[in-house]
């Protein structure tokens with residue numbers, strides 16, 4: 001209301017800076033650059049770390065299309081690595097064999113709020129002089145225990161540039177929105193320039209690079225500032241719901257969930273499950289059967305290598321990522337909203353059990 005009353009509803013206005021300061025402080029980074037979406041944040045981050053035409057970016061095959069779009073729009077090439085079947089995160093042991101002379105960056109994605117095992121990526125990054133860009137769009141508040149650094153670190157504070165989304169279903173929201181976080185003033189400066197048409201501070205309307213309007217509005221940022229006041233509460237609720245789901249699902253045959261590794265404090269952004277191969281019901285069928293019972297479940301990502309748009313572009317030809325394909329065929333996520341009650345989770349779990357075990 002303060003924002004509307006002030007009349008400052010565009011990207012000019014104090015809430016953008018306040019939100020950038022507040023959220024970067026929460027994650028622990030020096031800088032935050034607010035943008036209009038998580039997808040825009042990924043592209044902005046890649047630009048900011050210096051990605052250019054012909055560079056290669058290593059990323060998981062199991063992720064949202066935004067990761068590949070960000071690389072492609074800068075003329076870079078997404079190079080895929082399959083996932084670890086237990087966490088559905090990038091298989092960190094599969095990264096090294098994909099490194100080429102053109103590789104410039106690795107883009108780990110903290111899937112469903114579970115941190116990627118970063119230590120092996122830190123090693124590769126220093127060994128091969130690669131940048132790391134975290135996609136933390138699903139992992140606000142999640143933490144990783146780094147053995148090499150001997151401490152817990154928040155997702156979004158483990159890389160050259162990290163990206164968040166504030167889409168409506170993310171842990172905090174601005175309706176639409178995103179942010180690039182970094183500890184490097186040059187990266188932050190380049191990100192700020194990229195989101196704002198690369199205006200020159202010294203000579204306005206004079207451009208030496210092709211950029212975009214990816215700005216976040218003051219109105220959106222005001223929502224973000226208000227959301228930020230409750231982020232600890234939201235993260236705690238997510239963790240509690242995740243724990244409760246796990247207890248309830250434990251006894252149900254054929255149901256496997258994301259394993260929370262000792263190095264991870266997951267925020268369970270989405271409570272995801274996989275039906276094992278002995279289960280005759282596919283994820284798609286299960287989603288339909290749950291829907292009949294008025295329970296909204298959602299499918300997993302279709303692998304990047306299986307996207308028709310990329311096949312048409314000649315990308316990922318003949319490549320296969322079996323763990324990704326299996327996750328897509330067998331995986332679904334269950335209702336995970338913050339307003340979910342334990343009674344509703346009981347209903348979801350008993351419905352699942354009835355469907356799996358039959359009448």
Ligand SMILES: *Cc1c(COP(=O)(O)O)cnc(C)c1O
Pocket residue numbers: 037038039040063064066067109135137138165166167176177178
């Ligand atoms: C939501 C999401 C994005 C994209 O964010 P938008 O704000 O919807 O553009 C990127 N990466 C991951 C992993 C996401 O979950």
